[in-house]
Amino acid sequence: MRGRDMEDILSKKVLRLEESPTFALDSRANDIDAELKKQGDFVVRFGIGQPDFNTPDNIKEAAKQAIDDNKTRYTPATGVKELKQAIVNKFKRDNGLEYGTENILAGIGAKQVLDTIIRAFVNPGDGVLVLKPYWVSYTQQVLLSDGIPLEVDFKDNLKPDTGHLKKVISDFKNPIKLIIVNSPNNPAGTVYAEEEMGEIAKICLENGIHIIADEVYEKFIYDSARHYSIAGFSSDLKDITITVNAVSKTYAMTGWRVGYCAAHKDIIVHMSKIQGQSPSNPCSIAQWASVEALEGSQKSVGIMRKEYEMRRDYAYERLCRIDGMKCVLPRGAFYLFPDVSGFYRGGIRNSNDFSERLLEQAKVAVVPGSAFGDDRYIRISYAAAIDKIEEGMDRIEKFCKAI
Ligand SMILES: Cc1ncc(COP(=O)(O)O)c(C=O)c1O
Structure with missing residues (x-):
């Protein structure tokens, strides 16, 4: 803009906001890939965390039907009642949680639902506990609400260090409103055991x-x-927990943008105000597709789970064979989170350098651990076809040997 700096025009908040590193990396990988394609080569994409499967046909059919039935208008802010009922049924069926539709809010993917929760709770200066390694958007969403992300360390098994959690809580002088617990975890693939979850619950x-x-x-x-x-641990915990989920990963529906949460109805009432004033409602057609996703056949979910497990076994085994690579076996999600700090030499000083070089030299896209709160690691998404995983692992192995 002529004669004026962006610093004078835009808000401090937006200026300090970081671009989503996974989206940024993906767009760079796209550019390099387009160039390489001309020479018959390609980038192996282990960057972005999205299923490589197509959305199941029954779900796509439900969306087409919704269009034909003209279900294309604004909906209630928190979602159509059929979707909210499907979500109620899901929580009962899968998680043993009893809710009514007044406890449910559907939003534009889990990401927007999370942002709405944070906005509903956080005053400027309030703390939000974020367990490392964390999904990239948590800290940025807290900052967007003028909150303070309080990062909690992890142990060697990549699970939360509850001793450090207690210390962070007692050291922070402002109110701490929220903790974000993500299991199965992105990026580490860890799944918290009952007692580990219970310990966090007790502290909260x-x-x-x-x-x-x-x-x-x-x-x-x-x-x-x-x-x-x-x-599900107790009614006291149910009162203070907002459970977030989405159709995005479970049904390979990342682009449809439907996520949801269940919480005490007094929380939902206030969140719906934000929903009504900001996005209005999630896409009506995607909502009807999500009803089918949640209520229709669940066969595709089992098939995808089995396929991911097979890919995880393969990719993990290949990583472990690389001298100097340290990796904890992930029990969930579709990520490996190896410690690559043993390769920090010859001009590679951190996870950014490692990932940059890997992309430039070996044409493999991964996400640097710095984006998730720890610079020793990289994240590898194995939501890719097995032949791509094989090729990617060959390239990583060769790259590491040459460092
Ligand atoms: C841990 C975690 N939470 C939430 C999201 C956001 O999901 P959605 O695509 O439904 O917004 C992601 C997406 O990568 C994620 O990894």
């Missing part, structure tokens, strides 16, 4: 901290791991 109850339970990967769990919904 003792300190009057509300819990956001981000369960978007709940269906992708491997081996003997089990998913625990923190809201």
Whole structure:
């Protein structure tokens, strides 16, 4: 803009907001890929966390039907009643949680639902506990609400260090409103055991901290791991927990943008005000598709889960064979989170350098751990076809050997 700096024009808040590193990386990988394609090569895409499967046909048919039935107008801010009922049924069926439709809000993907929760709770200067390694948007959403993200360390098994959690709580002098608990975890793929979840729950109850339970990967769990919904532990915990989920990952519907949450109805009432004033409602057609996703056949979910598990086994085994690579076996989601700090030499100083070089030299896109709160790691998404995973692992192995 002529003669004026953006610093004078735009808000401090937006100027300090970081671009989503996964989206930024994906767009760079796209550009490089387009160039490489001309020479018959390609980038192996382990960056963005989205299923490579197509949305199941029954769900697509429901969307087409919704268009033909002219279900194309504004809907209630929190979603059509059929979708909210489907969500109520889902929580009962899958998580043993009893809710009514007054406890439900559907939004534009889990991301917008999370943002709405944070906006509903946080005053300027309030703390929000974020357990490392964390999904990239949590800290930025807290900052957008003028809150303070309070990062909590993790142990060697990539699970929360509850000793540090207690210390962070006692050291912070302003109110702490929320903690975000994400199991199965992005980026680490960890799945918290019942007692680990219970320990976090106890600390929250003792300190009057509300819990956001981000369960978007709940269906992708491997081996003997089990998913625990923190809201199901007691009625006190149910009152202070907002359980977030989405159709995005479970049904390969990332582009449809439908997420949802269940919470005490007094919380939902206030969140709906934000919803009504800001996005109005999630896309009506996507809502009807989501009714089918939640109520229709669940066969595709089982098929995807099995496929991810097979890919995880392969990718994990390949990573472990690379000298100097350290990796904890993930039990859920579709990510590996290896410690690559053993390769920080020869001009590679951190996870950004490692990821940059890997993209430039080996044509493999991964996300640097710095985006998730720890610079020793990189995130590899194995939501990619097995032949691409094989090729990607070959390239990573060769790259690491050459450092
Ligand atoms: C942990 C976690 N929560 C929430 C989201 C957002 O999901 P949605 O696509 O439904 O907005 C993601 C997406 O990557 C995620 O990994």
